Amino acid sequence: xxxxxxxxxxxxxxxxxxxxxxxxxxxxxxxxxxxxxxxxxxxxxxxxxxxxxxxxxxxxxxxxxxxxxxxxxxxxxxxxxxxxxxxxxxxxxxxxxxxxxxxxxxxxxxxxxxxxxxxxxxxxxxxxxxxxxxxxxxxxxxxxxxxxxxxxxxxxxxxxxxxxxxxxxxxxxxxxxxxxxxxxxxxxxxxxxxxxxxxxxxxxxxxxxxxxxxxxxxxxxxxxxxxxxxxxxxxxxxxxxxxxxxxxxxxxxxxxxxxxxxxxxxxxxxxxxxxxxxxxxxxxxxxxxxxxxxxxxxxxxxxxxxxxxxxxxxxxxxxxxxxxxxxxxxxxxxxxxxxxxxxxxxxxxxxxxxxxxxxxxxxxxxxxxxxxxxxxxxxxxxxxxxxxxxxxxxxxxxxxxxxxxxxxxxxxxxxxxxxxxxxx
Numbered sequence: 073x074x075x076x077x078x079x080x081x082x083x084x085x086x087x088x089x090x091x092x093x094x095x096x097x098x099x100x101x102x103x104x105x106x107x108x109x110x111x112x113x114x115x116x117x118x119x120x121x122x123x124x125x126x127x128x129x130x131x132x133x134x135x136x137x138x139x140x141x142x143x144x145x146x147x148x149x150x151x152x153x154x155x156x157x158x159x160x161x162x163x164x165x166x167x168x169x170x171x172x173x174x175x176x177x178x179x180x181x182x183x184x185x186x187x188x189x190x191x192x193x194x195x196x197x198x199x200x201x202x203x204x205x206x207x208x209x210x211x212x213x214x215x216x217x218x219x220x221x222x223x224x225x226x227x228x229x230x231x232x233x234x235x236x237x238x239x240x241x242x243x244x245x246x247x248x249x250x251x252x253x254x255x256x257x258x259x260x261x262x263x264x265x266x267x268x269x270x271x272x273x274x275x276x277x278x279x280x281x282x283x284x285x286x287x288x289x290x291x292x293x294x295x296x297x298x299x300x301x302x303x304x305x306x307x308x309x310x311x312x313x314x315x316x317x318x319x320x321x322x323x324x325x326x327x328x329x330x331x332x333x334x335x336x337x338x339x340x341x342x343x344x345x346x347x348x349x350x351x352x353x354x355x356x357x358x359x360x361x362x363x364x365x366x367x368x369x370x371x372x373x374x375x376x377x378x379x380x381x382x383x384x385x386x387x388x389x390x391x392x393x394x395x396x397x398x399x400x401x402x403x404x405x406x407x408x409x410x411x412x413x414x415x416x417x418x419x420x421x422x423x424x425x426x427x428x429x430x431x432x433x434x435x436x437x438x439x440x441x442x443x444x445x446x447x448x449x450x451x452x453x454x455x456x457x458x459x460x461x462x463x464x465x466x467x468x469x470x471x472x473x474x475x476x477x478x479x480x481x482x483x484x485x486x487x488x489x490x491x492x493x494x495x496x
Contacts, residue, residue: 094215098224100273101211102231104164107266108171108204109235110242111259115178117243118255122181125252126188134453139196141449147200148446149303152439155210156432159277163207163435164270168263170201175260182253204266206442210435213426214278222371222379222423229363229415236356279431306437312428314486315380319421320444322384322479325391325472326414327445331452332460332468340465341400351400358408363415376420377483383416384480391472397465 123133155163177195181188209225216224246254307313329336337343343351370379390409397403422441426434459467 097273097275097278098212098215100269101208102227104168104266104269104274105205105208105228106231106234107262108168108202109232110239111171111175111262113235113239114243114246114255114259115175117240118247118252121247122178122192122252126181126192128189128192136193136196137453138450139193140199141446143196143200144202144446145443145450148203148206148443149436149439151201151203152206152210152436152442153303155207155435155439156279159275159279160207160211160214161270161274161276163210164204164274165267167202167204167207168267168270170198171204172260172263172267174198174202175256175263178256179253179260182251182256203439203442206435206438209422209438209441211274211278213434213438214431218423218427221426222376222419223368225422226363226367226371226415226419229367229419230360233356233358233360233364236359237353240352240356279434303436303440306429306433306440309428312425312437314482315421315424315428316440318380318384318479318483319417319425319441320447322387322476323414323417323444324448325468325475326387326410327448328452328456328459329394329468329472331449332456335457335460336465341403343400351404354404355407355411358411359415362408362412363419366412367415367419370416371420376424379416380420380424381480381483383413383420384476384483387413387417387476388473388480391469391474391476394469394472395466396469 119136120133123136128136151163151167154166174195177191177198180186181191181195205228208228208231212224212228213221242258243255246258307316334348337348337351367379374382386409390406390413393402393406393409397406422438425437425441429437456468459471
């Protein structure tokens with residue numbers, strides 16, 4: 073296991089850092105993540121309309137979402153292992169090329185002379201390799217000290233917020249002004265640019281030379297990217313499995329609610345499409361502020377264990393309030409607490425899990441973490457739809473409260489790392 077107290081910059085430096093330097097590489101990583109997320113939300117904004125134009129119903133649209141989620145779920149750990157073995161440059165380039173292929177297929181699906189439905193479903197296939205955000209997390213993890221890591225990972229929330237706001241606005245504006253294929257064309261060009269920037273500016277590897285030697289001993293057989301034993305081995309390391317399960321279980325109820333939110337916003341809150349867009353923009357702004365600014369400040373004053381318990385506690389309180397909410401105003405009052413819990417849970421667990429594995433395995437670990445959200449997207453439509461039809465909106469609050477209350481009891485019995493000179 074890596075020595076958590078050893079700062080970066082001592083010993084051998086990451087290979088191929090080039091003229092940008094460490095700070096420049098980190099800044100470029102944030103820019104690349106923001107570009108990819110902006111294009112992703114541009115795609116989300118046009119997919120329902122493109123599906124409807126091609127004559128697909130809501131069931132077929134759900135199949136597309138499920139295929140996308142399953143492929144990302146399966147591809148996340150493999151991509152993380154690929155990043156550990158082949159380096160940041162190869163990982164970023166592969167992800168942007170896969171994204172380019174997806175958007176090119178979407179452009180082709182918009183053409184009346186081509187089989188649009190087949191191309192639309194085919195455009196889901198590159199999703200298995202679209203993991204720019206885990207690649208960015210790996211670079212930041214490799215180039216920051218353990219003490220700096222929560223704040224540095226938290227700043228990716230700014231990138232996510234930019235993607236939600238700019239991507240959603242651009243997708244709607246471009247499709248209205250220039251046609252539904254226009255956002256896909258722009259996203260295709262932007263991702264090609266991202267691939268070029270990744271190949272020319274991102275270092276070959278951001279891991280220390282000694283770590284690379286440890287990961288691939290001279291003369292030894294090179295481990296396969298598809299080695300499931302090597303991937304699952306990480307979950308059996310001390311302290312990894314409990315935190316990973318907390319990450320999955322605690323965030324799952326709110327994930328169910330967010331998967332069903334488009335239906336809930338229409339049926340329960342009675343929102344128009346434009347109003348739903350404003351609400352998502354509000355969500356994006358909250359995430360930018362909380363994950364990009366608040367989490368970093370809190371991590372410098374409180375231990376990761378304290379922040380993890382706080383996120384689960386707030387999840388429980390928000391769940392109880394969600395069971396009682398009656399209108400959109402009530403939900404807007406709950407959104408800051410919900411966003412804080414989501415951001416704190418994701419940032420803190422990612423930081424704790426990458427510290428629990430060796431530096432040569434951070435990409436694989438982040439790939440496993442990245443599979444949590446696709447798992448929710450895969451199971452969410454079926455399970456969430458069943459709960460919504462049977463019990464209504466309050467059931468999501470009841471489930472969130474009950475699950476997180478049990479997780480909080482579990483965490484209270486577990487020893488957590490203390491932050492020196494700070495009070496819990």
